[in-house]
Each structure stands twice: as structure tokens, then as C-alpha cells.
Amino acid sequence: MASGKLKPGWTSVAFGEMATCVNDRIDNPADAGVDRYVGLEHLDSDSLVIRRWAPPTAVTATKLRFRKGDIIFGRRRVYQRKLAVADFDGICSAHALVLRVKSGVVLPEFLPFFMQSDLFMERAKAISVGSLSPTINWRTLSSEGFALPPLDEQRRMSNLLVRIEATSRALNDARAALAKLRKSTLVHSFGQLLADRALPRVPLGQVGDVLLGRQRAPQHEDGPSMRRYLRAANVFDGYIDTADVKSMNFSPDEYRRYRLRDGDILLNEGNSSREVVGRSAIFRREMPDACFQNTLLRFRPGPEVLSLYAHQYFRYCVYTGTFAAIAKQTSIAHLGAQGLSNLLIPLPDKNRQLELSGCLSMIDSAVPVTADRERRLRILKVRISVPFAAKPQAGPTGEVDDTPTFA
Numbered sequence: 001m002a003s004g005k006l007k008p009g010w011t012s013v014a015f016g017e018m019a020t021c022v023n024d025r026i027d028n029p030a031d032a033g034v035d036r037y038v039g040l041e042h043l044d045s046d047s048l049v050i051r052r053w054a055p056p057t058a059v060t061a062t063k064l065r066f067r068k069g070d071i072i073f074g075r076r077r078v079y080q081r082k083l084a085v086a087d088f089d090g091i092c093s094a095h096a097l098v099l100r101v102k103s104g105v106v107l108p109e110f111l112p113f114f115m116q117s118d119l120f121m122e123r124a125k126a127i128s129v130g131s132l133s134p135t136i137n138w139r140t141l142s143s144e145g146f147a148l149p150p151l152d153e154q155r156r157m158s159n160l161l162v163r164i165e166a167t168s169r170a171l172n173d174a175r176a177a178l179a180k181l182r183k184s185t186l187v188h189s190f191g192q193l194l195a196d197r198a199l200p201r202v203p204l205g206q207v208g209d210v211l212l213g214r215q216r217a218p219q220h221e222d223g224p225s226m227r228r229y230l231r232a233a234n235v236f237d238g239y240i241d242t243a244d245v246k247s248m249n250f251s252p253d254e255y256r257r258y259r260l261r262d263g264d265i266l267l268n269e270g271n272s273s274r275e276v277v278g279r280s281a282i283f284r285r286e287m288p289d290a291c292f293q294n295t296l297l298r299f300r301p302g303p304e305v306l307s308l309y310a311h312q313y314f315r316y317c318v319y320t321g322t323f324a325a326i327a328k329q330t331s332i333a334h335l336g337a338q339g340l341s342n343l344l345i346p347l348p349d350k351n352r353q354l355e356l357s358g359c360l361s362m363i364d365s366a367v368p369v370t371a372d373r374e375r376r377l378r379i380l381k382v383r384i385s386v387p388f389a390a391k392p393q394a395g396p397t398g399e400v401d402d403t404p405t406f407a
Contacts, residue, residue, distance in 0.1 A: 049169055178366055
């Protein structure tokens with residue numbers, strides 16, 4: 001911490017004066033008398049909420065006990081920014097610090113937000129030791145000094161940040177609920193269609209064109225026949241990411257054959273994960289002109305089937321493991337053009353296809369809205385925490401004052 005004159009009301013405090021490191025070691029996790037074990041893998045970056053855990057019987061090595069209200073801070077690989085406030089009793093990884101707030105200089109509700117700030121995280125990274133798995137030593141951290149605002153200012157900041165955190169948590173829960181609703185609606189709706197014996201089920205290859213992407217290896221070179229192409233890394237569940245699109249040579253015939261059109265559906269041809277095989281998205285005309293590589297399959301719907309309907313059916317096949325079941329197994333699972341062509345699809349009339357697709361699209365459209373609101377909240381949270389991210393600057397007298405200020 002740079003030396004300098006503190007602003008009125010601010011104090012320079014060693015971290016060890018803000019919190020106590022609780023070192024309640026549990027050698028036999030199964031006998032800890034708690035129901036939940038929290039590893040670093042259960043903590044989400046930049047989230048104070050613990051959403052996942054495992055039973056204590058799932059681990060055997062020595063762990064640390066924590067109590068409701070304690071802060072669990074991932075001291076290993078601190079750049080992952082894993083920090084949470086426990087709302088239950090449990091045990092956690094020994095690669096974490098269990099911190100309990102001391103009264104007097106810092107408010108219990110303020111400290112977790114302060115620890116999330118860039119200033120604290122950058123300092124924690126700087127004092128970590130080790131190259132492969134840099135780790136913080138408590139003794140070193142406890143002696144680090146930080147400038148803190150007075151308690152009333154901490155309270156004002158905390159009130160805002162607590163509301164932001166609660167709203168962010170509600171939006172995250174809403175997004176998770178939407179994902180569950182989409183999946184349950186897909187499974188229920190297509191389950192009913194497949195159970196309807198009066199409804200025709202036809203091979204996909206009879207109602208559209210299935211094609212595997214260009215087989216030859218990419219040749220990254222300049223020339224008039226260079227074309228953009230999409231690969232599996234560009235296709236996600238329901239959307240295409242065109243931020244990183246490669247280029248390679250396509251002959252005129254290849255370009256005509258592999259050029260994508262509005263309404264084409266791209267599917268992941270193979271992957272080691274059953275949740276990725278068959279993952280699909282629709283190519284739209286507003287996207288940059290592109291072809292596609294052999295890590296993808298293209299389905300071009302004929303007049304009897306709507307793109308949105310076919311895409312939602314492909315999602316159903318991913319969620320229910322249908323694609324994984326028909327994929328050929330090598331080192332990874334491959335769906336293959338023939339496997340996709342032989343897949344039976346229930347074929348109601350277009351009005352019914354449109355009705356089902358429209359219902360599912362309404363659910364899909366709500367997901368980016370909640371995600372955008374979460375993003376805006378993160379920006380607001382950063383703005384409130386900006387005082388703790390500012391670098392020390394020289395004042396009018398040339399003296400460095402590293403005490404943050406609030407707007």
C-alpha cells in the first residue's frame with residue numbers, strides 16, 4: 001500500500017483486523033455432523049452465493065468446518081475470484097480460507113463485497129506463491145493493509161450492493177427456471193407427438209436435405225476462393241457465435257454446395273459429451289455469408305417442415321439422449337449424415353408446428369432478457385466498487401494518496 005495521507009474518516013487497517021481465519025480441521029468428513037461439503041468447484045466466480053455442494057461422504061481428506069455467515073475464500077488460484085458467504089453450516093476444501101468477520105472496523109455485510117473488489121483481488125494475486133497453483137498464505141494476507149471508509153459509508157455502499165446481489169440472484173434463479181421450463185415443455189410436447197399413433201413419423205432425410213460439412217482440411221492462405229466457414233466451436237444451443245470465424249479455400253462448386261442459407265440448421269456432428277452431440281442452431285440471413293466444416297451437419301428443411309420446429313425437435317433429441325443413443329461410438333460419438341437422415345421426426349401440420357415452435361420461442365426470448373439485466377447489474381456493481389479499483393495518483397502537492405473516494 002502506497003504511503004499517503006488518508007482522507008478524513010478513512011483508516012488504514014490490516015486485513016487481520018477485519019477477519020479471523022477459522023482453522024477448524026475435520027480429519028474424517030463423514031463424521032463432521034453436517035450434510036454439505038463445498039469444494040472450490042462448487043463456487044461460481046464473482047458470485048457470493050453457494051448454489052452447489054456434495055455430501056461429506058464424497059470426500060476423504062482433511063477439510064475445514066464453516067458456520068453460517070462465514071466467508072469461504074478460494075485461496076488457491078485466486079484469479080478465479082471464488083468467494084462466497086455461507087448460508088448454512090458445512091465443511092469445505094482445505095484450499096479455501098474460512099473467514100469470520102471481526103467487529104469494529106468493518107461491517108459483516110460490507111467485507112464480502114470489499115473482497116470482491118479489483119483492489120483486493122489484485123493484491124491477493126500479488127501475494128500468492130507457487131507457479132502451477134498459486135496459493136495465498138493467511139499470515140501474509142493478514143498483514144496486508146487496506147484503506148477503509150468509515151462505517152456509515154460502508155453501510156451506504158452495503159445497502160446498495162446487497163440489493164444488487166439480491167436482484168442478480170433472482171434473475172439467475174429466473175434464468176434457471178426458464179431453462180427447466182423449456183426442457184420440460186420440449187419433453188412433454190414432443191412426447192405427446194411421438195405417442196400419437198395417428199401422426200406420421202418420417203425419416204428426416206425425406207423432408208429435408210442432410211449434408212456433412214466440407215471434408216478436406218482447412219488451408220489458411222490468401223486468394224480469391226477464401227471463404228468464411230463455421231465449425232462446432234461456433235454453434236451453441238440455440239445460437240451461433242460469429243465472433244471467431246475462420247476462412248479457407250473453397251472451389252466454386254464447393255462454395256455452392258456448402259454455402260449456408262437462411263433457415264438452415266447446423267448440428268454438432270460429434271463430441272465426447274452426450275449433451276453436445278446434435279447441439280443445434282439456425283443460420284439466419286442477417287449473419288455473415290459462410291460455409292461450414294465437417295465438424296457440423298447441415299439440415300435444410302423442405303416445404304413440409306418449419307426450421308423452428310425441426311430445431312426444437314433436435315433440442316428434444318439432445319435433452320432426452322436420443323442423439324447420443326444413435327451416435328456411432330469411436331473415440332468420440334459421431335452422429336453422421338446417415339444417422340441424422342434416418343432419424344424419425346413426428347410431422348404434424350404446419351399450424352401445429354408453428355404453435356409449438358412459437359410457445360418454445362417465447363420461452364427462449366426471455367432468456368437473453370434476463371441475461372442482459374444481469375449484465376447491467378454487474379456493470380452497476382463495478383461502478384459502485386470503483387473506489388476500490390482506483391490506482392494511487394499524485395495529488396496537487398505531488399504526494400501519493402491511495403485512499404479511494406466515493407462519487
